[in-house]
Amino acid sequence: MSIGIIGAGAIGAALAERLVAAGENVLISNSRGPDSLSALVSAAGPGLTAVTVKEAAQQDVVVLAVPWKRLKDAIAATGLTGWEGRIVIDTTNPLGPPDFKVANLGxxxxSEVVADLVPGAKLVKAFNTLPPHVLGANPRSGSGRRVIFLSGDDAGANDRITRLIERAGWAAVDLGPLATGGRLQQFPGGPLPTLSLLKEN
Incomplete structure (x- = not known):
């Protein structure tokens, strides 16, 4: 299984390096093109490939790791009008530079809003509650494994991403559907963001 990542900022890079370290094949992209990612690819080693946004979006699992205000442009750059057959992992939070004003979500x-932008996809919210330096660190410690929360409306997609999270060394906690679990994960407003929890081995 190849994983496409759209966005190579702090979250996208940290996630790519951690997944590659776990043996996953990762294709990473950004708005500036593959040549701009040579340093990241060199640091991560075999398993990470720089590609275009369109190429990253062709994978069975696609990670959205771009700032909220650039999300629509990033999705438009994929050239896709339908996302059937794909799992989309939403790592975004509804605020960001330059003003960090929280978006009006009605x-x-x-993630329910993001799901509308990728029609046909099975959307899973994950990897949005930890800062990049924690997300990119070794998920295992002497006392346990770092917890990654996820939520989504498709049980099969949740299960697949749970297995991906566990293979990478984290401990997955499935919070259920987006309307409830996504609200617990949401930053700002939810109680779970910034909590760095360990699950005992």
Missing amino acids: GRTS
């Missing part, structure tokens, strides 16, 4: 969770 009472919905941010």
Whole structure:
């Protein structure tokens, strides 16, 4: 299984390096093109390949790791009008530079809004609650494994991403559907972001 990542900022890079370290084949992209990612690819080693946004979006599992205000542009750059057959992992939070003003979500969770932007995809919210330096660190410690929360409306997709999280060394906690679990994960507003929890081995 290849994993496409759209966005090579702090979250995208940390996630790519951790997944590659776990033996996953990862294709990473950004708006500036593959040549701009040579240093990241060199540091991560075999398993990480720099590609275009369109190429990253062709994978069975696609990670959205771009700032909220660039999300629509990043999705448009994929050239896809339908996302059937793909699992999309949403790592975004509904705020960001330059003003860090929280987006108006109309009472919905941010991932429900994102799901509308990728019609046909099975969307899973994950990897949004930890800062990049924690996300990119070794998920295992002497006392346990770092917890990664996830939520989504498709049980099969949740299970597949749970297995990916566990293979990479984290401990997955499935919070259920987006309307409830996504609200617990959401930053700002939810109680789970910034919590760095360990599950005992």
